[in-house]
Amino acid sequence: MARLFDQPLRPRAWHVLVFGIFLLLVYAGFQRVFRVLAQEAALILTDAAMVTLQEKIESLGPVEVRGGELFAGAEVLRGHPVVVEVQETTGLEATIFHRDVRVATTAIRPGSSTPAIGAQANSYVRDEVLKGGHTFRGSARATDQTWVARYDPLYDVSGAVVGMLATSASDSVFSTSVAAFRVLLGGTLFVLFVIISGLWLAAGRFTSELEAQAGAIEDRNQRLERAARLLQQRATELEAARAEAEASQRTALAESEAKSQFLANMSHELRTPLNAVIGYAELLLEEAEVGMRDDLQRIVGASKHLLALISDILDVSKVEAGRLELEVLMFNLPDLISDLVASVRPLMDARGNALDVFVDPRLDDMKGDPTRVRQILYNLLSNAAKFTEGGTVELRAERHGGRVRFEVRDTGIGMTATQLARVFKAFVQADVSTTRRYGGTGLGLTIVRLLTERMNGQLEVHSEVGQGTSFAVEMPIRLPEHLAGRPCPGP
Ligand SMILES: Nc1ncnc2c1ncn2[C@@H]1O[C@H](COP(=O)(O)OP(=O)(O)OP(=O)(O)O)[C@@H](O)[C@H]1O
Numbered sequence: 001m002a003r004l005f006d007q008p009l010r011p012r013a014w015h016v017l018v019f020g021i022f023l024l025l026v027y028a029g030f031q032r033v034f035r036v037l038a039q040e041a042a043l044i045l046t047d048a049a050m051v052t053l054q055e056k057i058e059s060l061g062p063v064e065v066r067g068g069e070l071f072a073g074a075e076v077l078r079g080h081p082v083v084v085e086v087q088e089t090t091g092l093e094a095t096i097f098h099r100d101v102r103v104a105t106t107a108i109r110p111g112s113s114t115p116a117i118g119a120q121a122n123s124y125v126r127d128e129v130l131k132g133g134h135t136f137r138g139s140a141r142a143t144d145q146t147w148v149a150r151y152d153p154l155y156d157v158s159g160a161v162v163g164m165l166a167t168s169a170s171d172s173v174f175s176t177s178v179a180a181f182r183v184l185l186g187g188t189l190f191v192l193f194v195i196i197s198g199l200w201l202a203a204g205r206f207t208s209e210l211e212a213q214a215g216a217i218e219d220r221n222q223r224l225e226r227a228a229r230l231l232q233q234r235a236t237e238l239e240a241a242r243a244e245a246e247a248s249q250r251t252a253l254a255e256s257e258a259k260s261q262f263l264a265n266m267s268h269e270l271r272t273p274l275n276a277v278i279g280y281a282e283l284l285l286e287e288a289e290v291g292m293r294d295d296l297q298r299i300v301g302a303s304k305h306l307l308a309l310i311s312d313i314l315d316v317s318k319v320e321a322g323r324l325e326l327e328v329l330m331f332n333l334p335d336l337i338s339d340l341v342a343s344v345r346p347l348m349d350a351r352g353n354a355l356d357v358f359v360d361p362r363l364d365d366m367k368g369d370p371t372r373v374r375q376i377l378y379n380l381l382s383n384a385a386k387f388t389e390g391g392t393v394e395l396r397a398e399r400h401g402g403r404v405r406f407e408v409r410d411t412g413i414g415m416t417a418t419q420l421a422r423v424f425k426a427f428v429q430a431d432v433s434t435t436r437r438y439g440g441t442g443l444g445l446t447i448v449r450l451l452t453e454r455m456n457g458q459l460e461v462h463s464e465v466g467q468g469t470s471f472a473v474e475m476p477i478r479l480p481e482h483l484a485g486r487p488c489p490g491p
């Protein structure tokens, strides 16, 4: 209820006000009806009392005026206590007039024991009853009650009007019943007012809450609709972007295909004559005189270097074009390592480096691409040999669960952190002086990185200037079949 009064005055509050006024009017109307009914009831009482009074006088005997006194039979009527019983039960008064002067009554003045006598009827009544011979009914309002009265002519034995009989009553006789009715009606109307207006206001509040909720729902709907439209728009944009990306992917694929086709052709075109040069140079070398041998040796060396270079460039390009295909086959890892060690030993010897090799006895067959594993290790070992002089190079192969970890450690020149950050980029060497001093193109580590990634492997490097460098490559001992033969995405 308290919440109701928090609300601003709404139309429903006006309705309640009007309803309240209406009920007050109804109440006032009923008040009036009660009063009229009470007066009517009082009139009926005076009629009944009049009949009783007439019967009483009749029972006394015929009415006569003798010696200026009014008699009924033998009884002189002055001061006669008529219709006392009527007054006791109903509060009625009965009065006998001789002419227009009261001679007998049931009314007793306060402090007296004899019924009151002696007042005169007013002229209006006198004319009506005594002269006109009519019955007169009248009523008068006095403070909080209304008096009603009935006057009848009193006839003597000869039929002449000699006086009047009067009965009167106040509507206050019914005041208790009227008050009870009034309380009952007032209470009922008040309860009705409280219930109906309470319900009306509560319904109003409920309705306005519903309206507010409906408004909120409508609001939310609109927001949702906006969001849906936005989503639809985003979806359309995304679809367009996807189509665009697909188109450019198709173009890129076509480009990369063209590129690798070109590279394959180029490689063939370059390698064929180069192999021929090497072949002929070696042939000449066999038969050459001593004076020519050195030059021919240089030709063979330079040509082989060029061939290796072309292979490296081709490898990088292939991986970058997503065209490098891995073989997956079973091979013996210790055999591969001893073969590799044999081929790098001349490099080690050339710079006076010792080579330590450790192969975990738990390592045996491995499934993967032996050529690429060998290429990774060869590149790392050739670097170690190249950048170390009179030191030690160590190759370790250890088994870690389902993976093999290769480590190539040297005690060579080492690298700074800045150099380390660059060396895996294609054609990048630690610094420009390296090229001058050690030769090379800066592709070796790039190939190591690309191949390791391609085999689901991991590559780590630690290096300290002047102390040495260590590279670690970890890869699965069983290369998953699905990695075989499938071109990989470029870096
Ligand atoms: N073991 C190492 N010790 C010191 N520096 C190294 C070592 N390995 C690589 N580097 C540095 O990293 C650079 C890049 O090596 P990478 O193998 O890619 O190229 P490269 O050996 O110079 O040329 P390429 O291998 O193509 O003949 C090298 O030039 C060198 O500066």
Ligand SMILES: [Mg+2]
Binding pocket: 379, 382, 383, 440, 443, 444, 445
């Ligand atoms: Mg190298």
